[in-house]
Amino acid sequence: SQQGEEDPQALSIQEGENATMNCSYKTSINNLQWYRQNSGRGLVHLILIRSNEREKHSGRLRVTLDTSKKSSSLLITASRAADTASYFCATFEMGNQFYFGTGTSLTVIP
Amino acid sequence: DARVTQTPRHKVTEMGQEVTMRCQPILGHNTVFWYRQTMMQGLELLAYFRNRAPLDDSGMPKDRFSAEMPDATLATLKIQPSEPRDSAVYFCASGPGPFGGQYFGPGTRLLVL
Numbered sequence: 744s745q746q747g748e749e750d751p752q753a754l755s756i757q758e759g760e761n762a763t764m765n766c767s768y769k770t771s772i773n774n775l776q777w778y779r780q781n782s783g784r785g786l787v788h789l790i791l792i793r794s795n796e797r798e799k800h801s802g803r804l805r806v807t808l809d810t811s812k813k814s815s816s817l818l819i820t821a822s823r824a825a826d827t828a829s830y831f832c833a834t835f836e837m838g839n840q841f842y843f844g845t846g847t848s849l850t851v852i853p
Numbered sequence: 854d855a856r857v858t859q860t861p862r863h864k865v866t867e868m869g870q871e872v873t874m875r876c877q878p879i880l881g882h883n884t885v886f887w888y889r890q891t892m893m894q895g896l897e898l899l900a901y902f903r904n905r906a907p908l909d910d911s912g913m914p915k916d917r918f919s920a921e922m923p924d925a926t927l928a929t930l931k932i933q934p935s936e937p938r939d940s941a942v943y944f945c946a947s948g949p950g951p952f953g954g955q956y957f958g959p960g961t962r963l964l965v966l
Contacts, residue, residue: 773952785857785944785957786896831896835952840909841886843896 749832749847757852762819764847766832773835775808777817780829824853855879857958859945865964871933874961876945877926884948885928887920891941935965
């Protein structure tokens, strides 16, 4: 079962534009993580944000977390064709439960 | 460049046969996860281990699935007997700690006819 839900399900943008995807979850979490999956490959860990953090940066990635709204967003700035992939949020609950969301499929058009 | 390895990469079998998937976690990682991914259900956590002990296997159909870690370098996922609905990509992932990021293997693509 999945706790997180990403929005939108699919996103198509031009190279150079920013891409924003959102994740909502249902219960209290220890941390929230974002992963990327290229077609036919395993997932790659991008960034982890703890429940007491509000924002985190890694290169062109910016993640925010609002625990009052139980939501997170992933912003990819200056997108590249190589960013085309599916992006998943994953939540680690306090009771050692771990859930992946449904994913956002991002297409960056050169 | 340390990586999680999984074997086999592809498996085609007939309904009723036993399937064994193997995973070698990254050396030093003490947490190992098994996931199943399908178009319909997305990514589902089947089981995970910490220091080789099973912590949660609530996502796994226990009548036919079993997961073990015989030693720190090997995790196995078995399906016996297999059914067509088990067709999916099975991923193993390992992590250096209980709450940190996970490193995924390339997956085993299973097709049960």
